[in-house]
Amino acid sequence: MSISTRFAVDDGNAGKNTNNAGADSKLSTKHNLDVKGQERRAARRFLTAFRPGCIVIDNRIVLGLIRNMSMDGVMIEVDAPLKVGQRVAYFWDENRLVSASVAWSNGNRHGLENETEERVFDCRFSYRSVRVPCTMNAEFWVHGERHLVKMLNLSLGGMRIRAPQLQIGAPLTIGLCGVELYNASVRWSRQGEAGIRFAERLTLSQLTAILSHESVRFDPLVAR
Template identity: 40%
Template sequence: MSHAVQIYEAFCQNLYSDAEAKSETDRREDYRPYLAYRPCCVSNGGQVYLGLIKNQSANGAMIELVDQTNVSNLFALDQTVAYFWNSETRVSAKVVWREGNRIGLANERSVDPFANTKPFRSLRLPSATAAKFWIGNSCHVAPIENISMGGLCVRGLPDLPIGALLTVVLGKLEICNSAVRWKEGRRTGIRFQTKLNQQDLAQLCREQIVSSECVQFD
């Protein structure tokens, strides 16, 4: 067992000891960490980092950041950050430990990590950055709303038929043979022929194409 895991379990035990009076069973359920392996975003000011929740409870989480080696340069102890894994739940938490590319977070309020009953979707990274869309020989610039490994949502493209092909230029990424998957008013869903990987999404975070300032939670 790593030192970080020992610290996290000790932290959970301290929370358990200090909890308000409950039945023994209820208290164990509140603070027991569950293995999650859930993609997420961690927001520190205006910067967003891609991460993976390795384990999680109602009162905290252990998150491994993608494409980072030393989180001590990014997060201070007792610093308040926010993390989210879907469009319904944004959690404010304090950094309680750091080790390598992992951080331990203590939630500022208790949150049921498995309360969302909607079907699972890939993590959507919020954005308000304009991207280039090549449709034939014409280049259109339009703001994107969110990005996932499999595609993105954009506003303001010309009216295109379902299945129309285009090339997306997003920061340093050029995504060829993308296709229109759905349309809703001025919004268009684009599907990538080849899914992005975690390093691609982490690069978009570093380039600040992804931003927590424009995210809207239901």
């Protein structure tokens, strides 16, 4: 009787030990995954940026400030309501449109997670200011004549337009969504397009105001 009872007790403890072992195994696995996740996050190279960048939301362009970035995503400051899980795209130059989703949002700061790993810009090299590939009408005056043209991209320092052959260096007055720019000049002109340089760089607030105009649309077809 005592032997039988002893085995019964042992069997019960064995079952409990097995359950405990299973629970310990799950906890160990979860701990290992957490540690690996922390190690992976720690291994990411976050680059402090402070560089203008743009988010594309439903084909609308919103100018923002990229504060840091890694191959996995960016933290961007932008005055636009974003929801966690929302799919967006962003770019900081005209060469690459990055697909991403909103990982977190806190006020006007948002964390975007890339769908695939992307390059980060190298601070050892100087980059051109962000060029926004977009379509909108612009008007300019040259030699006293008014012309209505299609804008192909816009930056703080100038724009690219679709226009007939223009004289290099010719002075222009430009009208963009209610913003008038004086003493701009033709930098280059070829094959039905022209590059215009502004006499004074736009401020971020001016560029934001232009991009927020309802007529401005993101156009990936003119991105270079």
